Amino acid sequence: MLAAALGGGLASLASAHAAEGMWTLDNLPRTALQQQYGFAPDQAWVDHAMQASVRLAGGCSGSFVSPDGLVLTNAHCVVGCVQGLSSAQRDLQNDGFVARTRGEELQCPAEELNVLREITDVTGRIAGATDGRSGQAFIEARNAEKGRIESECVGDAAATTRCDVVELYNGGRQHLYRYHRYSDVRMVFTPEYDIGFFGGDPDNFNFPRYNLDAALLRAYENGEPAQVANHFRLEPAGAEPGELVMVTGHPGRTQRQLTVAQLETVRDATLINTLLWLAERRAMLGEYGRRDPEAARQAQSDLTFTDNSYKVVRGQLQALLDPAVFAGKREEQARLRARADAAPWDAVAAVQPLARELAVPYMLLEQGRGFDSRLFSIARTLLRAGDERAKPSDARLPEYQDAGQGRLRQTLMSSAPLYPEFEIAKLTWSLTKLRELLGTDDPVVGQVLGARSPAQVAKALVEGTRLADVAERERLWAGGAAAVSASDDPLLRLARAIDAPARAVRARQESEVAAVESRAAQQIAKARFDTLGTTVYPDATFTLRLSYGDVAGWQEGGREIPPFTEIGGLYARATGAKPYALTPRWLEAEGTVDKTTRFNFVSTNDIIGGNSGSPVINRDARVVGLAFDGNIHSLGGNFWYDPRLNRTVSVHSAAIVEALKSVYAADTLVEELLAE
Template identity: 55%
Template sequence: MGAASWSAEGMWTLDNLPRAQMQASQGHAPDAAWVDRAMRAAARLAGGCSASFVSSSGLVMTNHHCITRCLQQLSSPTLDRMATGFLAREREQEIRCPDFEINRLEAITDVTEQVRAATAGKQGAAYQAAEDAARARLTRECRGSDVENTRCDMVTLYRGGQHQLYKYRRYSDVRLVWAPEAAVAAFGGDPDNFNFPRWCLDAAFLRVYEGGKPAPVQHHFPFRAEGPQPGEPLYVTGHPGNTQRLLTVAQLEFLRENLGTEVIPRNSEIRGVMLQYARGDAEAQRLAQGALQGIENGLKVQRGQLLALNDPAVMDAKRSAEAALKAFVASQPELAARTGDPWAEIEAAQRIKRDLDAEMQLLEEGRGFLAAHFGYARTLVRGAAERSKPNAERLREFNETNLPQIEQRLRAAAPVYPAFEQARLAWSLTRMRSQLGADHALVRQVLGQRTPEQVAAELVAGSRLADPAERLRLWAGGQAAIDASADSFIRLVRAIDADARALRKRFESEVQAVERRAATRIAQAQFAQSGRNAYPDATFSLRLSYGEVAGWTEKGQPVAPYTDFAGAFRRHTGAAPFALPAPWLAAREKLNPAQRFNFVTTHDIIGGNSGSPMVDREGRVVGLIFDGNIHSLGGSFSYDGSRNRAVSVHAGAIVEALRTVYEAPSLVQELLGSARP
């Protein structure tokens, strides 16, 4: 099958859908009632993936690769749940994921004018402080007194042109129901990643609980096991993480430079470290493989982004659009007076960003201290200091609405592996020394006369932060407990925190605030030029995209939009990453070889959409987004409807696998609507 009969660019907010455009292109546009139901049936994993409610008993569908952290936390040296998979045949067998949180959007409130009033006339540090104070106040008012069950986020859209409050129902008791073996969830591994055809059962089910019982939910997406047909209108409700389609040319040029000189080399190095670590015993191999999945996926994304930014056509289109907007502003004297030259301001900020970026990444963002211990220590040290301040004056990550999530992470009984921590930490310290130089003050302070390996060993050996009880003791004890602690990582963070805060303050004042203030004026100019007929960049807030099943043409050859079970067995070689697990081989004769497995559609998606349900015009699940094709990697910057494709697991493949391979009739009944209440 060739190019789509129609393409549908845009990750649209639910309060600003292009209904006329949808009706004209696909003959259908969801009404307000449909959108409201879809909003309440959609969900997100707070750690960065999309999800959806698929039964009235709190059953949640997402991707397998979105819950690998839970599977790893529930594994041990003698039980590898990534390899074996998991199925709770009774609800009593469902196991809690230690630090998972699921959010369901309840309401959207526009607060643009409040934020503009708070920041009016301010620049630099004063602008950033005013915006942070407004965020703290508005999210606190939104949340009210229901600290445990309500979450409120202030979402910035159009790079500052609009601000909205998103109010969520927060579920912190999240339990694992079913996950297949990693061998079939990620069948084809890195060679097939971001390619098509694919044969992956990248699906999993969780359940949210309230008061120790499955949480009842009013709105959910029922399953349509026969799946989608070409030509019918299909919708994806999900939480795309981050796009850069509205960045200025100067920002894109910085991003291109940073990808090529810093991000890709760094991730290539840690990939090599993990491959070497995986040559150890079985436990080392298990831990390294868990890390490698994310590293290799990230590298493919980043290389695709760099390829797009090196494409003259992409950058020429960006320059042309920017020039057209500048010309429009110049033609409107009043608008020109209000707008000024925000593009020049952003370009100047990029020069400062180049100077600060390496230290920001290593020190403030913690890339020089790659260890879970360091993350806990930073949270505890800063948390003690920030909680003593008025809410509006705190670092934004410690405002009151975020404290329940922080406490949940500190409380989680997630295993920490000392040897693995030590290996990663030694590498990151080595890289910090290489980047900053042996004479840099931070390097001398941290390493002294010792090697990175020696420092990493001493830090890990001298810390008790792997123990949740110790973390909670320090959190509850506040500043006095932090001051009295002799923990090695606590002492490290105490020693470097003043410098890290100073660096952050300068970055926020001279780069971030300048970019935000300038982007607000660019957005207002765009609104003057074309109204609200454009979608904002992705911000991990709920969006809807629309499209249809369609293949594409690759080097003159048509790429069919569907794969089937028979193709998976033809692809099977018996060696990773093309080795189907034993239960699939045992069930081969019972499976329908013609059952559709994966399929591609024209939907405009990006990272963060993983786990998004694909639903039909009746609001029924027909598929589960888990990837894009190789052409979608440039989707951070633009959308090409002739080649960009979203890749999904077919709803029928999920049902057939549960019924025939995993013999889970109760779960199948729940998905198809005949489960117990």
């Protein structure tokens, strides 16, 4: 069954499973929707859905739910904003927050919302710029042309426009996505941590669930709530079992179209190294949080996301350790390869030994996991921004080109608080891992540590830096490379010391591995297009997609898993001890809240990380739920979709309304959400 779900040959790919697929909105499976559900969305429906859907630039999804810029997303998607607004004296993350008037809404330190306005095919321009090139020349030509396209798109509207050139079908298509950008985003509502994450890690990626993983933001322009032409309306009745539901959101990354050789590298190098790093980071954060309540608060969100990531990566690794997965992938690849030149698959396989060799140094140096500190990230950004901004935009590293300057600067200048002891703890641990994984005699390790211990180095760096001061960051940003070079800040000196080796490992990975894979992927994509055209969907790329399915439970272990839970189940599940402890608000509301209200539900929609906060809508484009998770079987969704077991987990629209009304007394927000 699994092999059939994975491949089953090209015929099965051409007629995707009932709910499989993360479809771009300019290539929806209209015929399948009509045949399976009697639903054929017209262009007006698609345009409305596109412009009512929202991307949180930090890695989540959302949607406009009122004409005054109100945005519905997950509580776990706004943790960065909430923590940035919190302190030891005002703990919004654990106490929750409700703005009862517009004047009480709090500006997030570094949140950005993007709304897709236009998609343009720029495949020809990229192909023309890279034709006949290979290796580093290919990478530089591709990045330069992407930068030119993005800069032309942004023009002089950087404050309100974001443009991204996106690779689809592993480089087989290149599309330009133009977004409207909102950089003034304010917190309106978030529940207490213990109800937004009720059940904690034991319930994570499981069902039944009882989470109010919902939050409200508001987009502002020129100091006033943004007036939006397209928004979804909330449908408290929700959807019934078997009813068509669609998710419009921004899935992060899938790897369903990788070759078998690439998947072996993912399994044997990428995932195992990441899993070990996350496991040890989880232990370090837990130990730090046990110092005292304030330390626990500081580490709370990092620990939550590390727990979540560990579970995801472990599930992905388990999926790739299943022989049936590779059997299905090999069968699929063999069928396609038999209809095309085998050279691109051989080329990809040939560079995988180097990819595995570079995996650890790339993770530690270029990805920065050997320097796990927000302060270090600030230092590296200032250093590279100074160096890169001195070059023409199209000659820079992609993340420093002109088109992305607005978001880069906004993140760098975030006023979110920094905690020195927490920074020291993370940096001490990660420097220890750097020495362990690269070896004491490695030149980078020697340069970083010298004759001192990781703890001594971390303490000196954090206590000696001035980068916690936003004004100092502003000064260095404005002064560029000269100001950064003249600074004696110890973290800037560290960033400078490791920049050359980090850039070197990046250059090798890009020119000797990624360039070969990208070239081959274009050839493989052409073979796929020659056979199937665009009747298959591209891998996820954190761009707007639509997935369709229906409300449905599943069978497992001889029992039926029903699709809905009710609020009453929350009280039945509560034990009074974390992670099943109810907050005072919810305990006080037990006598007034309607316990028969549907709380969470599952559907067959095909989603992945990045879809968090996506609206679940019906055929009338009304919100019936809010996607926040998948079940345990969905963790293999990075590589395939299994229609028997993969499920999306969502907050029911009725639960959002009932909670706001009966628990949080947020009647004004309820009125705004339900206004016709």
